[in-house]
Amino acid sequence: MSASITTVGLGWSTPEGRPVFSSLDLAFNAERVGIVGRNGVGKTSLLEMLAGTREPGVGKIVVRGTVAVLRQIVQVGPGETIADLFGITHDLAVLCRAETGEAGLDELADVDWTLEARVASALARVGLDAPADTLLVSLSGGQRTRAAMAAVVLAEPDFLLLDEPSNNLDREGRTALLELLGSWRAGAIIVSHDRELLETMDAIVEMTSLGATRYGGNWSDYRAQKAVELEAAHRDLDVAQRQLGEIERKxxxxxERKQRRDGAGSRKAARGGMPRILAGARKNNAENSSGENARLAQRQRAEASAAAILAREQIEMLETMAVSLAPTGLPPGKVVLSLQDVTAGYDPAAPVLRDLSLTITGPERVAIAGPNGSGKTTLLRLIAGVSEPWSGTISRTARFAMLDQTAGILDPERSIAENYHALNPGTDDFTCRSALAKFQFRADAALQRVGTLSGGQILRAGLACILGSPAPPQLLILDEPTNHLDLDSIAAIEAGLSAFDGAMLVVSHDEAFLEAIAISRRLNLAPWPPR
Incomplete structure (x- = not known):
């Protein structure tokens, strides 16, 4: 029997009882399927259920075949290696003893003589040139993601589950991912907002608050089909609203006609021109007729209203996020950041950054570019004061704030509103609610605990707490800010940052995002020592 994954009547709600999705009936076979949708509709939760790491609230999942998962973030310990990530540390040790003649007879019976070659092939397939004993802590976030990709490739599963796999990857890593998926012949289910990646899919599943809909073809095919559906839904809504208006008019x-008849009858009866019995009979007939007409009108109105509601639901009326920022008051000629001959890293024998100098003046917008491992995130941590350089000086002469990929400035145990007040002390509740509402956290949504939010919602909450401040930072430091945001949120953030009048220092592999926020110049980093 061929491998497959099927969901029947699947539903899930947050621990607080907020429904996320319901009645999902989906089927996956040996194909590449992209899952798209706005932040918070349950994409990652669905993927976790398919992987068996989260229990559905209702419904069931039937998996025929093996499943391997590539997660958004690879958590690593100080001594963990690529071999640990692969789960083959013991097997490699046995193989090493066998090759040196030190293995026992029972160990020799289980030796996998092809293991080293298969590991090397898996690493090469994702474009990572590193031995299996490489410490994960020495790799950049993108390199760790590639190592995790190689681990699931080595497992040769029937289904590969990927959650935002292109996050943190440089151009070389993204190319390796696209080549991997392009040659993948088993099943692959990918949650992503990366349009380049979604163009390689065989089908797209869109998740909304109304459920999940499958579209054949890649991203462009999905968008074309979606445009036709939306146009039809708008026509249906227009027809339903016209019908409801016509019923209301009739x-x-x-x-009004009944009121005129009743008035005329009352005046005639008052003049005494009609016998009392006949007047009473006509009154009863009129009341019966008007009652019947009222019931008919009420039924027609209810049917027309239901049709309008159904048409409106099909369009899924969702407000677009609009970001407007308070002025920073940054003078054009003010130096906001200065680095002089900075050297830093983790291993004294191999600095990540060496003799680096950088000055940002006024509202400059600087992008930090370079391949994974070149020190981009290390540089941002130094500038933000999270770590200290080995040598050189760093001078910060303006208000600054840093938002990393995980929005580490937020306390996961607090609500979004509580985090806002903690990061903006002295602000009143009206200011807080107004700021959060601009980022689509309205009413009770602002009271959600950060730890219950999706990756995209957490990043959006972090942006709301920083950019929604009455006195926003004059220097904004962003580390891959679009990684977990849906496409609509990215567009809104781009619009907001375009109007930002402060300085920006940005690390991003999203070229479209960098172009949209009008980067002034780039600082290109290279791995040290030079390759």
């Missing part, structure tokens, strides 16, 4: 005309 009901109003009938009411």
């Amino acid at each position: 009901a109003q005309v009938a009411t």
Whole structure:
């Protein structure tokens, strides 16, 4: 029997009882399927259920075949190696003893003589040139992601589950990912907002608050089909609203006509021109007729209203996020940041950054570029004061704030509103709620605990707490800010940052994002020592 994954009536709610999705009936086979949708609709939760690491609230999942998962973030310990990530540390040790003649007979019976070659092939397939004993802590975030990709490749599963796999990857890593998926012949289910990656899919599943819909073809095919559906839904809504208006108009005309008849009858009866019995009979007939007409009008109105509601639901009326920022008051000629001959890293024998100098003046927008491992995140941590350089000086002469990929400035045990107040002391509740509402955290949504949010929602909450401040930072430091945001949120953030009048220092592999926020110049980093 061929491998497959099927969901039947799948549903899930947050621990607080907020419904996330319901009645999902999906089927996956040996194909590449992209899962798309706005932040918070449950994409990652669905993937975790398919992987068996999260229990559904209702419904069931039937998996025929093996499953391997590539997660968004690879957590690593100080002594963990690529071999640990692969789960083959013991097997490699046995192989090493066998090659040196030190293995026992029972160990020799289980030796996998092809293991080293298969590991090397898996690493090469994702473009990572590193031995299996490489410490994970010595790799950049993108290199760790590639190592995790190689681990699932080595497992040769029937289904590969990937959650935002292109996050943190440089151009070389993204190319390796695209080549891997392009040659993948088993099943692959990918949660992503990366349009380049989604163009390689065989099908797209869109998750919304209304459920999940499958579209055949890649991203462009999905967008074309979606445009046709939305156009039809808008037509249906227009027809339903016109019908409801016509029913309301006819009901109003009938009411006015009855009022005129009742008035004329009352005046005639008052003049005594009609026998009392006949007047009473006519009154009863009129009341019965008007009652029947009222019930008919009410039924027609209810049917037309239901049709309008159904059409409106199909369009899924969601407000677009609009970001407007308070002025920073940064003078054009002010030096906001200065680095002089900075050297830093983790291993004294191999600095990540060496004799680096950088000055940012006024509202400059500087992008830090370079391949994974060249020290981009290390540099941001130094500038933010999270770590200290081995030598050289760093001078910060303006208000600054840093938002990293995980929005580490937020306390996961606090609500979004509580985090806002903690990061902006002295602000009143009205200011807090107004700022959060601009980032689509309205009413009770602002009271959600950060630890219950999706990756995209957490990053959006971090941006809300920083950019929504009455006195926003004059220097904004961003580390891959678009990694977990859906496409609509990215567009809104781009619009907001375009109007930002402060300085920016940005690390991003998203070229479209850098172009949209009008980067002034780039600082290109290279790995040290030079390759």
